Amino acid sequence: MSQLSDTLQSLRSRGEKAMGLFLTSGFPDLDSTLPTLRAIDDGGADFIELGMPFSDPLAEGKPIQRASARALSHGATMEHAFRTARQFRAESDTPLLLMGYLNPILRYGAEDFCRDAASSGVDGLILPDLPPEEGARVSDYAAEHGLNLVHLIAPNTADERIRRIDRQATGFVYAVSVTGLTGSELGEDGSVQEYLERARRLVTENPLLVGFGIRSHDDAMRMSRHTDGFIVGSALINRVEALWDASDPLSETECLEQVRNFARALKYG
Amino acid sequence: MPATTTKDSTAVPDERGYFGDYGGAFVPEILAPALRDLREAFAEAQSDSDFRAELRALLNDYAGRPTPLTFANRLTGELGGPKIYLKREDLCHTGAHKINNTIGQILLARRMNKTRIIAETGAGQHGVATATACAKFGLDCIVYMGAEDTERQRLNVERMRLLGAEVRPVESGSRTLKDATNEAIRDWVNHPDDTFYVIGSVVGPHPYPLMVRSFHEVIGEETRRQLAEHEDRETPDALLACVGGGSNAIGQFHSFIGDEDVALYGLEAAGEGLDGGRHAATLSKGQGGVLHGAMSYLLQDDDGQIELAHSVSAGLDYPGVGPEHSYLKDTGRVDYRSITDDEALEGVKLLSRTEGVIPALETAHAVAFLPELAETMDPDDVLVLCCSGRGDKDMETIAKRI
Numbered sequence: 231m232s233q234l235s236d237t238l239q240s241l242r243s244r245g246e247k248a249m250g251l252f253l254t255s256g257f258p259d260l261d262s263t264l265p266t267l268r269a270i271d272d273g274g275a276d277f278i279e280l281g282m283p284f285s286d287p288l289a290e291g292k293p294i295q296r297a298s299a300r301a302l303s304h305g306a307t308m309e310h311a312f313r314t315a316r317q318f319r320a321e322s323d324t325p326l327l328l329m330g331y332l333n334p335i336l337r338y339g340a341e342d343f344c345r346d347a348a349s350s351g352v353d354g355l356i357l358p359d360l361p362p363e364e365g366a367r368v369s370d371y372a373a374e375h376g377l378n379l380v381h382l383i384a385p386n387t388a389d390e391r392i393r394r395i396d397r398q399a400t401g402f403v404y405a406v407s408v409t410g411l412t413g414s415e416l417g418e419d420g421s422v423q424e425y426l427e428r429a430r431r432l433v434t435e436n437p438l439l440v441g442f443g444i445r446s447h448d449d450a451m452r453m454s455r456h457t458d459g460f461i462v463g464s465a466l467i468n469r470v471e472a473l474w475d476a477s478d479p480l481s482e483t484e485c486l487e488q489v490r491n492f493a494r495a496l497k498y499g
Numbered sequence: 500m501p502a503t504t505t506k507d508s509t510a511v512p513d514e515r516g517y518f519g520d521y522g523g524a525f526v527p528e529i530l531a532p533a534l535r536d537l538r539e540a541f542a543e544a545q546s547d548s549d550f551r552a553e554l555r556a557l558l559n560d561y562a563g564r565p566t567p568l569t570f571a572n573r574l575t576g577e578l579g580g581p582k583i584y585l586k587r588e589d590l591c592h593t594g595a596h597k598i599n600n601t602i603g604q605i606l607l608a609r610r611m612n613k614t615r616i617i618a619e620t621g622a623g624q625h626g627v628a629t630a631t632a633c634a635k636f637g638l639d640c641i642v643y644m645g646a647e648d649t650e651r652q653r654l655n656v657e658r659m660r661l662l663g664a665e666v667r668p669v670e671s672g673s674r675t676l677k678d679a680t681n682e683a684i685r686d687w688v689n690h691p692d693d694t695f696y697v698i699g700s701v702v703g704p705h706p707y708p709l710m711v712r713s714f715h716e717v718i719g720e721e722t723r724r725q726l727a728e729h730e731d732r733e734t735p736d737a738l739l740a741c742v743g744g745g746s747n748a749i750g751q752f753h754s755f756i757g758d759e760d761v762a763l764y765g766l767e768a769a770g771e772g773l774d775g776g777r778h779a780a781t782l783s784k785g786q787g788g789v790l791h792g793a794m795s796y797l798l799q800d801d802d803g804q805i806e807l808a809h810s811v812s813a814g815l816d817y818p819g820v821g822p823e824h825s826y827l828k829d830t831g832r833v834d835y836r837s838i839t840d841d842e843a844l845e846g847v848k849l850l851s852r853t854e855g856v857i858p859a860l861e862t863a864h865a866v867a868f869l870p871e872l873a874e875t876m877d878p879d880d881v882l883v884l885c886c887s888g889r890g891d892k893d894m895e896t897i898a899k900r901i
Contacts, residue, residue: 285804286677286790288684289527295671307802332525333788337803359525359789363515384529386691391531409529410689 232378234325234353234401237276238437238458247450248459249274249497250439251466252329254281254297255314256306258474262482263314266470269486271324273493276459278318279356282311282330289358291413293464296471308338312350319351327380327401329356335368344371354378354401362391362398369398378402383433385409385417385425392432402437404461405429407444407453413464416443419452426456447499462496511826516705516793519829521822524704525789526684533691538706540611545713550606557602561635562592564599564717568725568883574853578870580878581736584729585856585886586722588747595859595888596715596747597628601697603714605632608695615690616640618697619683621648621676621743622813622861623655624888625699630664640664643682645675648813655892673807676817680791700744701821704792708821715750722883723754730881737762737876740885741864742835743779743815745824747887756832764872765824766864768810769837779808780837781820782828795822811840811896812860814888838864844900847890859888860896 241248251270255263267278283301287294315326328347335343335357347355354377360368362381372379378401383392386409396403407422408414416422429438440453441461450460469492473485480488511518524534544550558564567590571583588596601618608616616638620626626642633640642659646668649656659666672678687696701708701715723733738755740748742765755761770778778784785796790805798806798818808818827833838846843860846867851857858866865884876882890897 285672286681288681288791289529289688291685299672302804331789333790333797333799333805334803336788337786337799337801358527359792361524361526361528361531364523364525382528384527386532387528388532395528406529409691411685414689 232353232376232401233323234277234327234378237325238402241276242437242458247454248276248439249450250277250279250441250459250461251275251493252279252281252461252463253466254283254294254301255311256283256301256304257297257467258300258470260304260306260310262474264317265482265486266489267314267318268321269489270466270493271322273490274497275324275493277325277327279327279329279461279463280311280315282308282328282334284331284334287331289411291411291464293413293467293471297467308334312346315347315350315352325353326351327354327356327378328352332357332359340368341371344368344375344377348375348377352377354380356380356404358382362395365398380404382406383429389428389432392429396433396435399436402439402458403433405438405440405457407440407442410442412442414443416449416453422453423456426453430456447496450496466492511823512705512709516709518708518823518826520787521793521795521825522705522708523794524792525794526704526792527688529688529691533687534704534706536611540607541706541710544607544610550610554603554606558599558717562598562602563590565721566590568722568729570729571854574850574869577853578873581873581876581880581882583869584726584735584881584883585854586718586751586883587886588718589856589858589862589886589889593624593628593631594891595624595628596718596750597625597699598631599717599750600699600711600714600746601625601628601632604695604697604710605636605638608638608697609636611695613693613695614639615694616697617643617683617686617694618699619643619676619679620699621645621679621816622892623648623652623659624814624892626664626666627655627658627662629697629699630659630662633664634662641686642666643669643679643686645673645679646670647674648676648679651896652813652892677805684791700746701749701823702744702791702793702819708793708823711746712749712753712823715746716753718747718750718885719752719754722751726881726883732881734758734761735883736880737764737872737882738885739764739766739865739868739872739882741766741815741861741887742782742820742824743768743817743861744819745821747885749821749823751885752833763833764868765833765835766868767835767837768812768815768864769839770809770811772839773837777809778837779810779815779817781818782824782835783837787825790819793822795825796820796828811843811900812864814859814861815864836868838867842867844897847897848901856886857890858886859890860893862887
């Protein structure tokens with residue numbers, strides 16, 4: 231059992247919804263990523279997705295596009311993401327996943343990447359442009375180094391395909407809440423619930439988490455009625471961006487306190 | 500006449516969209532059903548004689564096919580041979596080969612009952628060709644275009660608007676074709692059900708490289724027939740075409756891939772030179788990777804971030820290339836060379852002065868290679884250059900640079 235599976239299972243047995251939070255590595259700047267990760271960890275994140283910035287992030291809405299471009303403009307690299315992961319892992323047991331696009335991984339070498347990610351304390355990978363048909367490019371190396379490989383499903387994914395993705399995924403299955411990009415408006419509640427109920431019925435091998443468009447505790451509780459938990463990315467990015475770019479900014483300590491409170495409010499209301 | 504189909508040209512791509520190591524479909528899960536539907540609809544359409552007849556009629560009666568194969572007698576004389584022919588895609592409706600593909604895809608979109616059409620464009624030629632086909636069929640059309648390109652190709656923006664399309668300038672990233680393509684894919688992720696994405700080159704996820712190739716194969720097929728009339732032989736000694744994404748080149752080459760005595764040359768944009776980093780020579784200087792849904796050669800840095808391309812020609816200003824070209828490079832079937840901005844401008848002058856044909860800056864990259872290539876060929880050899888587009892759209896740039 232992986233650390234991630236243990237965490238998700240123990241939350242489930244307590245009847246508690248897991249909260250995953252996403253932050254781009256190198257955002258809001260190279261030195262602030264680690265303290266911000268600590269803040270969301272303290273704020274109650276059950277696992278963390280560390281985004282590996284990419285020049286052409288196809289599945290992202292504006293907030294994560296901006297965070298990615300900003301991180302790259304500060305000089306963020308794969309090495310920086312690994313270093314941040316190692317530093318975080320030295321202080322916390324909270325499961326950490328790397329989320330990003332395939333090209334930088336292929337450039338690094340999929341095998342070397344999985345080895346270095348694992349040795350940096352990373353628990354798993356989420357790669358939105360790696361469809362199940364192409365999963366073998368990464369999955370064997372990931373398994374060899376004990377990394378979970380999360381796969382995604384969407385509202386328009388057919389039943390049989392959801393079953394197949396569930397068989398292929400490890401760690402959890404990521405249910406994209408809407409037919410859209412990260413940070414999209416959530417759809418009409420009835421059809422979203424119908425989809426998540428269907429996913430719940432079909433995903434039997436893995437925990438099921440929902441993400442995209444969740445902005446508040448209310449959204450989170452509503453969306454995770456049929457899932458084991460929820461993931462928030464764009465709303466956190468927006469919050470961090472607003473704090474760091476404020477015309478009359480708070481001190482870093484105060485900013486981090488605000489981030490901690492934001493995370494806590496997402497989880498506990 | 501000898502059979503024209505060949506092992507190579509029918510063997511790729513495989514059923515997963517791979518040309519050797521290149522191609523595939525690397526897209527967010529939301530697009531998986533849309534790509535599956537497209538693969539099925541395209542396969543059905545190809546085997547439907549009504550579809551093929553409707554497409555042929557539109558290409559002939561609306562787009563102006565077949566395009567002539569012009570003997571370039573003065574250019575041939577100036578270079579001292581070989582005999583140079585121009586395949587005149589510049590005479591297609593809208594001024595470039597792009598319309599072959601947009602009419603094909605729009606017919607497919609209608610067949611699939613898609614009501615909303617989106618496209619990306621660089622120089623604007625594909626955007627204009629898509630807007631044109633949408634006007635002809637009364638479909639809504641949205642074209643994503645890098646904000647920088649909307650400035651340097653202002654006239655094409657006006658043409659698209661006149662044709663009823665909505666042009667959305669893209670401010671993200673490098674504000675050019677790469678980013679326009681990102682935005683078009685994001686639009687499709689937001690609207691996978693009612694929207695048809697008309698991709699403008701032999702790039703993107705499977706089945707696009709195959710589908711776009713099939714709509715441009717007519718270029719090479721006509722060339723074979725026309726050469727037989729002019730020269731009493733179906734195959735030339737050499738074929739030349741410029742390569743950005745590579746759609747005109749694939750269309751020109753496809754029928755000849757299996758004819759091993761036909762030398763094939765693809766000309767990429769070397770921009771300000773290959774050493775300085777400001778170029779678009781993806782096949783010469785790139786490495787394999789995934790962008791816009793397919794594995795292919797890419798211009799990228801050591802960290803796998805996509806690098807900005809540069810070319811005086813907006814249509815070649817792209818850091819990727821069609822996966823089939825990557826395959827044809829690795830197999831050695833096509834010889835890919837690169838041509839600088841300055842050399843391309845000389846190509847514009849050469850063809851304009853000798854033949855009364857002002858080529859697009861893209862096409863001029865192929866023209867510019869002729870003097871060098873001619874020296875290695877016999878005067879009796881026959882060469883065909885794909886004259887992929889006309890230069891009217893580039894007159895501001897050309898006037899500034901010459």
